[in-house]
Structures are given as structure tokens and as C-alpha cells.
Amino acid sequence: MRRVVITPGNWRKSSYSGGGEGNNCVEIANSRTHITIRDSKTPARTPLTVPAGAFVAFIGALKSAPVSPAS
Numbered sequence: 001m002r003r004v005v006i007t008p009g010n011w012r013k014s015s016y017s018g019g020g021e022g023n024n025c026v027e028i029a030n031s032r033t034h035i036t037i038r039d040s041k042t043p044a045r046t047p048l049t050v051p052a053g054a055f056v057a058f059i060g061a062l063k064s065a066p067v068s069p070a071s
Contacts, residue, residue, distance in 0.1 A: 013040060 010029035027043070029036045035055040038047035050058075 010036075011038070011043075 011027045012029070013027050014025040025040050027038050027040050029047075030052065033052055034049050035052055036047045036049045039045065
């Protein structure tokens with residue numbers, strides 16, 4: 001298994017960050033082959049790394065899923 005190395009300059013915050021300091025979001029870092037995801041409130045915790053193709057498929061499924069009204 002190849003190790004993906006992420007440096008501090010690679011992280012980008014979601015454009016949907018919360019108000020104030022914008023700390024209520026996820027951050028991503030990407031390489032050619034993998035996407036790494038972390039919680040911006042706890043950046044020292046172990047991030048989740050997935051193959052780029054799987055991440056693209058996941059986002060596509062989210063975008064095409066029907067939206068249910070809030071209860």
C-alpha cells in the first residue's frame with residue numbers, strides 16, 4: 001500500500017463552512033490518486049483517506065439523492 005503524504009499547505013476548507021471563524025466544516029487535501037478528509041475542529045485526529053475515484057462517486061451519489069423535507 002502506498003502512503004499518501006499530506007502537508008499543512010494541502011488542506012482546503014469547504015465552501016460551506018459555518019459562520020464566525022468558519023470552523024464548522026470539513027477540510028480536504030488531495031493528490032492525484034487519493035482524497036484525505038478531516039474535521040476542522042480536530043485537525044490532529046487521524047484523517048480519512050479514500051481513493052479519488054471512490055470520493056468522486058460518493059459526491060455524485062450525494063448530489064443525485066432526493067432531498068427530504070426537514071421534519
